[in-house]
Amino acid sequence: MKHLIHTLNKAFDHRVRLGVMAVLMANESVSFNDLKEVLDLTDGNLASHVAALEKAEYVLVSKQFIGKKPHTTYSATTAGKAAFQQHLAALEKLLRG
C-alpha cells in the first residue's frame, strides 16, 4: 500500500508555498507587495517560491504597469485551487490516521 505521506503534493512541500496558496485561496488576486507583507518575506524568497508555483501552473502571474512602475498580481488557477484542496484533504486524512 502506498504510504499516506505520498499523497501530499510535492509542489506544496514548503511553508512559503503553502502560505502563498493559502493567501490566494482566500483572496481573488493579490499584489506582490501585499503577499510579501502578509507572509513576512523578502523579495527574493517570495519570488523563487512563486516561480515554482507558476511553473506547476498553480499560480497565474499578471504583470501590468502603473505609470512606469511594474505592478505584479497573482491569482490561483483552477488547477492550483483543486490541487491545494486535495493537499488539505490529504493533511486531514493524515490527522485522522
Next chain:
Amino acid sequence: MKPVNPDPLAQLTEIRAIMERSSRFLSLSGLSGVGAGVVALLGAATGHFYLQSRYPDGYLRLIQSSMPERQAALPFLLLLAGGMIGVALLVAFYFTQRRTRHNGQPLWSRPARRLVAALAVPLVTGGLFCLRLFLGGDAAMVVPGLLVFYGLALLNASKYTLDEIRWLGLTQLVLGLGCLLLPGWGLIFFALGFGLGHIGYGLLMYNRYERTATAGPDAKTVVTQ
C-alpha cells in the same frame, strides 16, 4: 529558509491563520468601539440640550418645523455630526493602531484598506441621503436613516473583519427600523444604537480578544469557558 512543518495539524492551523489574516483585519480594537460609543452619547446629550433650548415644547416640533427653521439648525447639526465623526475616528484610530503595534502587524494592510472602503461607500451615501431627507422636511426619517445605512455599512464591512461587527450591524438595523415606528424618539434611538451599541459590542470584543493579552490569570479562564 524554513522547510515545511511535518506535523499536519500545525500545517492546517497555519494555513487557516494565513487565510484569515490575509482576508480580514483582525486587529480592530474593542476599545475603539467603546470610545466611539462615549463620543456618540456626549453628542446625543449636546443635541438634546440644543433641541430642548430651541423647541421647549418637544422634539415633535422639530419634525414639523419649517424649511427656514431647519436651515437655521443645519450648521449646528452638521458641526455636531462632523465633530462626533472626527473625534470617534481619532479614538478608533488610536486604539486600533496601538493594537496592531502590539501584535506586530501593519495597520494599513490590504484587509484594512478593504474594510475602510466597505464602510465608507455606504456611509457617505447614507450621510448625503439623510441630509436630503432633513432638508426635504422628513426630519423624523434622519435617525432611522442613519441607523439603517450604518447597519448596512457594518454588515458589508463585516466580511473583512471580526464577526462581532456583523451583529453590531444587525443591531443597528433593528434599532433603525424600530425607530421608524416611534417618531420623536430619534435621539433615544441614536443614543441606543451609536452609543450603547458601540460600547456593548466594544466591551464584548475587548473581553474576547484583548484582555488576555494584558490581564492576569483570571482572564485565561474566560477564554476556556
